[in-house]
Amino acid sequence: MDQIIPEEGMGVTLGIGSDRYPATIVEVNEKKTRLVVRMDKYKPAPNYDFHSNQKYEFEENENGTQCAFSLRKNGRWSEVGSSRNSGFYISFRGRDAYQDPGF
DSSP: OOOOOOOTTOEEEEEETTEEEEEEEEEEOTTSSEEEEEEOEEEEOTTOBTTTBOOEEEEOOTTOOEEEEEEOTTSOEEETTSOTTOSEEEEOSOOOOBOOTTO
């Protein structure tokens, strides 16, 4: 599998467990081993249904909360200050949102 190279402006997804939240990369260091993301705004799209059709529309949020991630020796990205095995993750496959209706 090819390693995705993070770039400023790229839409990403942050997750914990089965829940997912949209964000935007706002800073990447020169070595591409540390980045800062900012949480995006999101709202239900037409035909949204919490239990069977969670579709959202996304918008960058200039005032969104920011958090930093670093590329660890095991090849995973982890939030700076957390253990490398924490349940919090980042996906570079675009923005997504999902709230697990089972909780």
